[in-house]
Amino acid sequence: MLRDYVPVMLMMLVGAGFGVVAVVLSSALGPKRRSRVKKETYECGMTTQGATYAPTPIKYYVVALLFLVFDLECVFMYPWAVHYKSLGVFGFVEMVIFMVVLFVCYVYVWKKGALEWE
Amino acid sequence: MIDNQSVYLAISIILFVIGAAGAICRRNAIVVFMCIEIMLAGVSIAFVTFSRANQSLDGIFMVLFVMAVAAAEAAVGLAIFVLMYRKHGSIDLDKFNLMKW
Amino acid sequence: MLEFVVPALNLKAILPQLILALTALTVLLVDVFAGKDGKTSLGGLSLIGVVAALVTLFLSRGDFESAYAGMLAVDGFGFFITLIICLVALLSILVAISYEKVCPEIRSGEFYSLLLFAAFGMSFMGSASNLIMIFVALETMSISIYVLAGFKRDNLKSIESALKYFLLGAFASGFLLFGFALIYGAAGTLDIVKLGSFFTAHPDLLHQPLVMGGVALMTVGFGFKIAMFPFHMWTPDVYEGAPSVVTGFMATGVKAAAFAALVRVFFVAFAALQTDWTTIMWIAALLTMTVGNLIAISQTNIKRMLAYSSIAHAGYLLIGFVVGSEIARSAILFYLLGYAFANIGAFAVISAMGSKGEEYNELSDFQGVGFKYPMLGLTMSIFLFSMAGIPPAAGFMGKFFIFSEAIKAGYVWLAIFGVINSVISLYYYLGVIVRMYFKDPEREISIAAPAGTLVAALSLAAFGVLQMGIFPSYVWDLARASAKMLM
Numbered sequence: 258m259l260r261d262y263v264p265v266m267l268m269m270l271v272g273a274g275f276g277v278v279a280v281v282l283s284s285a286l287g288p289k290r291r292s293r294v295k296k297e298t299y300e301c302g303m304t305t306q307g308a309t310y311a312p313t314p315i316k317y318y319v320v321a322l323l324f325l326v327f328d329l330e331c332v333f334m335y336p337w338a339v340h341y342k343s344l345g346v347f348g349f350v351e352m353v354i355f356m357v358v359l360f361v362c363y364v365y366v367w368k369k370g371a372l373e374w375e
Numbered sequence: 376m377i378d379n380q381s382v383y384l385a386i387s388i389i390l391f392v393i394g395a396a397g398a399i400c401r402r403n404a405i406v407v408f409m410c411i412e413i414m415l416a417g418v419s420i421a422f423v424t425f426s427r428a429n430q431s432l433d434g435i436f437m438v439l440f441v442m443a444v445a446a447a448e449a450a451v452g453l454a455i456f457v458l459m460y461r462k463h464g465s466i467d468l469d470k471f472n473l474m475k476w
Numbered sequence: 477m478l479e480f481v482v483p484a485l486n487l488k489a490i491l492p493q494l495i496l497a498l499t500a501l502t503v504l505l506v507d508v509f510a511g512k513d514g515k516t517s518l519g520g521l522s523l524i525g526v527v528a529a530l531v532t533l534f535l536s537r538g539d540f541e542s543a544y545a546g547m548l549a550v551d552g553f554g555f556f557i558t559l560i561i562c563l564v565a566l567l568s569i570l571v572a573i574s575y576e577k578v579c580p581e582i583r584s585g586e587f588y589s590l591l592l593f594a595a596f597g598m599s600f601m602g603s604a605s606n607l608i609m610i611f612v613a614l615e616t617m618s619i620s621i622y623v624l625a626g627f628k629r630d631n632l633k634s635i636e637s638a639l640k641y642f643l644l645g646a647f648a649s650g651f652l653l654f655g656f657a658l659i660y661g662a663a664g665t666l667d668i669v670k671l672g673s674f675f676t677a678h679p680d681l682l683h684q685p686l687v688m689g690g691v692a693l694m695t696v697g698f699g700f701k702i703a704m705f706p707f708h709m710w711t712p713d714v715y716e717g718a719p720s721v722v723t724g725f726m727a728t729g730v731k732a733a734a735f736a737a738l739v740r741v742f743f744v745a746f747a748a749l750q751t752d753w754t755t756i757m758w759i760a761a762l763l764t765m766t767v768g769n770l771i772a773i774s775q776t777n778i779k780r781m782l783a784y785s786s787i788a789h790a791g792y793l794l795i796g797f798v799v800g801s802e803i804a805r806s807a808i809l810f811y812l813l814g815y816a817f818a819n820i821g822a823f824a825v826i827s828a829m830g831s832k833g834e835e836y837n838e839l840s841d842f843q844g845v846g847f848k849y850p851m852l853g854l855t856m857s858i859f860l861f862s863m864a865g866i867p868p869a870a871g872f873m874g875k876f877f878i879f880s881e882a883i884k885a886g887y888v889w890l891a892i893f894g895v896i897n898s899v900i901s902l903y904y905y906l907g908v909i910v911r912m913y914f915k916d917p918e919r920e921i922s923i924a925a926p927a928g929t930l931v932a933a934l935s936l937a938a939f940g941v942l943q944m945g946i947f948p949s950y951v952w953d954l955a956r957a958s959a960k961m962l963m
């Protein structure tokens with residue numbers, strides 16, 4: 258069974274070997290001339306601007322966190338939806354309670370102004 | 376051939392140990408938190424593996440709860456980190472020495 | 477292959493917790509809709525909720541039942557833990573209303589709401605009968621408390637304490653969860669009662685690495701939460717930085733809840749392994765109380781000192797845990813309640829020691845307080861006497877029950893070490909009282925006049941401490957009846 262994979266393994270070895278050989282050879286044989294311009298970060302041929310650490314507005318962070326929390330609550334709805342029929346009234350009531358709690362939190366977030374962009 | 380269960384279990388233990396080691400050794404609060412999440416990922420894999428081996432659903436549900444709780448934890452944790460960064464200017468754990476560790 | 481049993485919707489079983497959660501949500505909504513005027517009523521609103529939860533707790537106290545497909549065990553043990561948690565929440569809210577003067581940030585819906593959610597999680601930890609439920613309850617409690625610890629947003633110490641508690645708490649829950657996973661792998665169930673019968677039925681499986689590793693990892697996880705040596709390092713930093721009222725809530729509520737879960741898991745699920753974990757816990761109990769007491773002596777900050785003393789108290793409680801008989805479990809419950817009254821009272825006094833934006837937490841600040849503020853001095857003395865275990869206070873009776881049961885069960889050495897430790901602890905507890913009454917103040921401190929709610933909280937806590945110390949029979953009978961109904 259494993260024998261079937263031998264050609265694939267060979268192929269991978271040859272592929273990897275070609276890459277390694279090409280890199281090693283070119284760095285060993287090629288001439289090296291370093292200059293300041295060459296050392297700069299390559300960015301579409303333009304000169305780079307500003308620092309690497311650009312601050313991101315805090316608004317993104319709040320929205321991202323809210324998204325993360327509310328999005329993950331969906332995890333509980335999949336198993337519930339799959340078994341909706343067999344869960345009956347109990348399942349329905351439980352999910353309604355769950356949604357109400359989520360809704361209260363949503364109202365809170367909304368009224369606190371966390372969803373306002375400007 | 377090795378059976379699948381031990382492979383999965385080995386992966387889960389490796390992830391857990393990587394996470395635990397990272398949480399102890401790294402000094403950046405966010406990296407430490409990411410390491411803790413790696414630990415939780417290891418735990419989740421263990422739960423799913425055992426759930427399959429034991430033919431019971433409990434483990435899978437546990438994973439759902441672990442995921443939801445981890446998200447809530449991440450939200451609170453990142454909020455604390457942002458607050459710390461604004462007040463302190465750094466989230467390097469070595470620099471928090473107002474109180475003795 | 478996987479059949480599913482739909483459990484009955486049994487609201488009566490969770491009525492007190494339900495009221496706590498509903499109040500928390502209501503407080504959150506009132507906060508955003510009522511505007512500035514509504515903010516003053518938030519504390520009162522949460523107070524009403526907690527009192528209602530306490531009343532329904534007693535009214536709905538029934539027979540043992542297993543609710544929600546084995547997720548919850550509504551039994552005496554859970555009842556007593558919920559009682560402790562509700563009292564702790566009640567006292568904390570009373571103190572918090574007065575603490576608003578010192579620390580204006582906590583006058584917000586989030587504070588009271590999170591406090592109630594934490595209490596909700598704690599009381600479910602006491603009656604959770606499934607490892608999933610324990611995990612969810614534990615995280616509900618912990619996540620709320622991570623936020624509460626950092627509630628003084630402008631205070632670097634408070635943020636630092638939140639950060640440390642968060643990172644170590646999350647780290648510890650990772651260990652706890654991996655322990656759960658290994659146990660689940662060995663036994664194939666997460667139900668605590670089923671785990672117990674499984675291990676009793678299969679003694680040959682008990683010593684396989686999966687089970688031993690699981691128990692060890694769970695000990696680490698719970699050890700962090702109850703501040704057991706060697707997992708206690710976070711306690712002093714977190715307790716010092718957090719707002720005083722939160723520290724009191726944390727030191728009592730979290731400890732009670734984590735101990736409840738520890739007792740339930742180890743006595744119901746791992747009863748068959750008792751001989752194995754007793755040895756480890758023996759050493760842990762000894763080291764926990766000794767380390768806590770010895771380091772507490774050299775502290776200069778009263779919150780740090782009480783943090784180390786709370787580690788020592790975890791050690792005393794672990795003695796009861798090691799002994800493990802039914803009476804010892806009642807003694808644990810009794811001790812937890814007495815400790816809750818005394819500790820929350822002490823932190824109430826500490827939280828009163830401040831004016832707007834300034835707090836006096838150094839031990840030297842307590843010099844002369846006894847005569848300048850007679851009520852604070854008197855109640856603080858009662859609480860410290862109780863923690864030191866001097867009659868007639870609750871702490872003495874609690875220690876008496878635990879140590880006498882340890883001697884009866886043959887753990888004479890552990891009891892002797894416990895008594896020696898109590899004597900050591902006398903030194904630093906009495907040190908505070910000496911400072912309050914026999915030393916002149918070093919610097920002038922001016923503290924805000926305590927609000928009526930603080931007086932109420934102090935008298936309630938002092939009443940509890942004295943009642944449990946002088947007439948212990950009522951609470952002791954309740955604890956005995958509660959500990960009988962475990963599982």
